[in-house]
Amino acid sequence: MALVSLRNVSRSYRLGAVRVPAVQNLDLDIRGGCFTVLCGPSGSGKTTLLNLVGGVDRPDAGTITVDGRDLGRLCDDALSDFRARHVGTIFQSFNLLPVLSAAENIEMPLLLAGVAAGPRRSRVQELLLAVGLQDRAGHRPGELSGGQRQRVAIARALATRPLLVLADEPTANLDTQTGAQIIALMRQLQRTSGLSFVFSSHDPQLRAHADDVVQIRDGRIESIERRDAALESRA
Amino acid sequence: MRLWQLAARNLLRNRRRSLATLLAMVVGLAAVLLFGGYRSNILHGLETGFVQYSGHLQVQRRGYFLDGGDNPQAYGIAEHPRMIEAIRGDPQLAPLLRVVTPSLQVGGIAQHAAAGQTRSVMAIGLVADEFNRMREWNAYGVVSYALPLALEGAPADAAVIGTGVARRLGLCEALAVPDCVSASPPRPGPKARGAGAATGLPDDLAVLAEETAQDAQAAGGATAAAGRRIEMLAASAQGAPNVIGLQAVGYVNAGFKALDDVYLAMQLPQAQRLVYGREPPRVTAIAVQLQRTAQLPAARARLQDLLAQEFGAQELELLDYRELNPMLDQTDEFMGSMFGFITLLIGVIVLFTIANTMGAAVMERTVEIGTLRAMGMRRSGITALFLREALLLGLAGVAAGLLLTFIAATLINGSGWAWTPPGYSYAYLVLVRVWQDGALLAGSVAGMLAITLASAWWPARRAARLEIVEALRHA
Numbered sequence: 001m002a003l004v005s006l007r008n009v010s011r012s013y014r015l016g017a018v019r020v021p022a023v024q025n026l027d028l029d030i031r032g033g034c035f036t037v038l039c040g041p042s043g044s045g046k047t048t049l050l051n052l053v054g055g056v057d058r059p060d061a062g063t064i065t066v067d068g069r070d071l072g073r074l075c076d077d078a079l080s081d082f083r084a085r086h087v088g089t090i091f092q093s094f095n096l097l098p099v100l101s102a103a104e105n106i107e108m109p110l111l112l113a114g115v116a117a118g119p120r121r122s123r124v125q126e127l128l129l130a131v132g133l134q135d136r137a138g139h140r141p142g143e144l145s146g147g148q149r150q151r152v153a154i155a156r157a158l159a160t161r162p163l164l165v166l167a168d169e170p171t172a173n174l175d176t177q178t179g180a181q182i183i184a185l186m187r188q189l190q191r192t193s194g195l196s197f198v199f200s201s202h203d204p205q206l207r208a209h210a211d212d213v214v215q216i217r218d219g220r221i222e223s224i225e226r227r228d229a230a231l232e233s234r235a
Numbered sequence: 236m237r238l239w240q241l242a243a244r245n246l247l248r249n250r251r252r253s254l255a256t257l258l259a260m261v262v263g264l265a266a267v268l269l270f271g272g273y274r275s276n277i278l279h280g281l282e283t284g285f286v287q288y289s290g291h292l293q294v295q296r297r298g299y300f301l302d303g304g305d306n307p308q309a310y311g312i313a314e315h316p317r318m319i320e321a322i323r324g325d326p327q328l329a330p331l332l333r334v335v336t337p338s339l340q341v342g343g344i345a346q347h348a349a350a351g352q353t354r355s356v357m358a359i360g361l362v363a364d365e366f367n368r369m370r371e372w373n374a375y376g377v378v379s380y381a382l383p384l385a386l387e388g389a390p391a392d393a394a395v396i397g398t399g400v401a402r403r404l405g406l407c408e409a410l411a412v413p414d415c416v417s418a419s420p421p422r423p424g425p426k427a428r429g430a431g432a433a434t435g436l437p438d439d440l441a442v443l444a445e446e447t448a449q450d451a452q453a454a455g456g457a458t459a460a461a462g463r464r465i466e467m468l469a470a471s472a473q474g475a476p477n478v479i480g481l482q483a484v485g486y487v488n489a490g491f492k493a494l495d496d497v498y499l500a501m502q503l504p505q506a507q508r509l510v511y512g513r514e515p516p517r518v519t520a521i522a523v524q525l526q527r528t529a530q531l532p533a534a535r536a537r538l539q540d541l542l543a544q545e546f547g548a549q550e551l552e553l554l555d556y557r558e559l560n561p562m563l564d565q566t567d568e569f570m571g572s573m574f575g576f577i578t579l580l581i582g583v584i585v586l587f588t589i590a591n592t593m594g595a596a597v598m599e600r601t602v603e604i605g606t607l608r609a610m611g612m613r614r615s616g617i618t619a620l621f622l623r624e625a626l627l628l629g630l631a632g633v634a635a636g637l638l639l640t641f642i643a644a645t646l647i648n649g650s651g652w653a654w655t656p657p658g659y660s661y662a663y664l665v666l667v668r669v670w671q672d673g674a675l676l677a678g679s680v681a682g683m684l685a686i687t688l689a690s691a692w693w694p695a696r697r698a699a700r701l702e703i704v705e706a707l708r709h710a
Binding site: 051054056057076077080081082083084085087089091093095097098099100108109111112113156 | 237238241244245247248602603606607608609610611612613614615616703704707
């Protein structure tokens with residue numbers, strides 16, 4: 001059984017007087033424990049698909065099931081709680097809170113998930129170590145480089161040990177070398193934690209690391225490439 | 236890291252804007268408190284003055300207050316010594332009482348023969364030591380302008396007059412009244428004839444007054460005393476004119492010019508002799524002063540029962556100091572409406588200033604709001620975050636506002652700044668009474684915090700209702 005299952009999902013947005021379809025009658029299964037990349041040109045519906053899977057947006061039609069939960073049946077508060085406990089998000093522009101230090105940014109999702117102070121602190125230290133930023137814990141985002149900020153964002157996304165880590169073009173705002181380092185870090189963390197990562201990206205480096213590559217065009221699935229058949233049994 | 240910390244740090248992001256908002260709150264709160272303190276001082280001062288002069292309650296014959304002012308003879312309270320004893324001896328009333336004292340008010344004409352001057356006066360006969368004790372009442376600790384009357388321990392015919400009366404009777408110099416120049420004696424008109432021509436009295440009454448003055452001079456003898464000798468003419472209980480001789484022993488500034496120009500106080504027995512002659516003496520009022528104003532309802536209820544039970548035949552009524560002095564309620568209403576208007580204006584300014592600040596914060600932090608929501612913060616969490624920020628801003632504003640109020644109040648109260656209100660006969664210090672007025676303090680602080688939260692509510696709600704996807708796309 002797939003970790004994420006989308007059935008006949010459609011989503012469109014109003015642009016002035018017209019509605020523009022972003023995702024149309026889409027069916028997709030995303031396997032658990034995999035490094036899945038959503039590829040496609042700009043405007044193909046990658047980000048919309050990530051938003052729908054992450055529960056930050058709702059489809060106009062169709063059903064989305066994550067680990068057996070039908071997201072369409074959850075009220076707004078329940079959906080918020082679902083995101084807090086089961087989804088980690090990495091943004092293209094990092095989206096760190098500028099008034100919080102690196103450690104506090106990592107701590108925020110734990111706070112939202114209601115984790116007690118002791119475990120919260122030790123988890124933050126563990127993650128700072130994992131992303132190599134233990135010496136930058138007290139620094140605010142404005143005092144960090146782009147690569148360091150994205151490391152903090154990755155640590156923050158992993159903080160609650162979510163079912164699903166979603167990343168929208170995580171290397172788009174990084175130079176090639178830093179992007180490669182970030183991809184390697186994410187891949188390493190994914191392997192060690194066994195979490196499921198879903199990315200949207202144009203980056204060929206990222207695509208090269210993927211277990212599954214989903215090609216999207218005009219809001220529809222064009223192709224799905226599953227590279228490691230052994231993973232099927234884990235999913 | 237707690238959400239309170241996040242709220243505090245968010246406030247410090249745009250320090251200039253937060254400071255400008257804080258300044259509006261600080262100045263607004265200080266303005267409300269200072270004006271409220273000024274109003275409080277005036278109202279407490281007025282109340283103190285009235286209670287010092289007429290007690291909290293007065294027992295009067297029904298109708299005297301409204302219609303009997305110029306006819307006290309018809310509204311005398313009989314058996315007043317027994318009534319006073321009954322009030323003082325009542326076990327329920329006794330612990331509430333401070334002073335119970337009778338008075339007799341009578342209108343008449345005072346003449347200072349030596350200066351050839353006459354003056355209409357409103358005289359009050361009182362028990363000097365009890366009246367002076369009443370004037371010591373100062374439950375609110377305000378600046379009291381009441382001085383003891385010089386009648387205590389003075390001879391039976393002693394009188395204390397208002398400074399306006401002293402001026403009109405030509406007694407300024409004899410009584411050494413500061414800043415007072417005696418009025419010149421009136422010139423007789425071309426057709427004036429007879430003994431009353433100089434004083435304006437009818438001839439027969441002028442002769443009666445002159446004879447009384449001569450008798451007194453013959454009895455007293457001393458020249459200085461003769462220079463302060465006045466005669467008072469009033470209608471007796473039988474309707475006939477009666478004259479008594481009085482010795483002006485002192486002056487008092489009665490506060491209001493209208494009262495100061497007619498005020499004359501004498502010993503109660505002397506006033507009773509003037510009005511009732513040899514008939515059983517009566518009084519026009521029994522003043523009851525309580526320990527505290529808050530005891531008034533209980534004291535009034537008990538006094539009402541007591542008078543109905545034991546003195547029902549006399550048709551008595553009870554009037555409190557507010558009924559006796561309608562000016563207090565009028566001033567209260569006037570100052571209250573001004574205070575309300577100013578508070579409303581300041582409240583609206585503060586409300587829009589904070590709403591603008593919070594609205595700008597929501598606009599600037601739209602992406603952050605989307606990020607927090609994407610991370611799992613509920614809508615209520617976003618609302619709470621912005622309300623926390625507003626509350627912190629409000630608390631800082633209140634703290635700084637109280638500090639500014641303290642500094643300003645200290646400067647004002649120590650400045651010695653004084654002014655003479657319309658109709659008053661001397662200058663009052665401009666004082667603000669903030670810290671003693673718990674209701675003003677609590678109300679202003681709670682009001683400011685309520686305005687802060689109310690003004691932040693709409694922007695906070697707007698932030699919470701943002702669509703996550705739209706918020707994350709916000710540039």
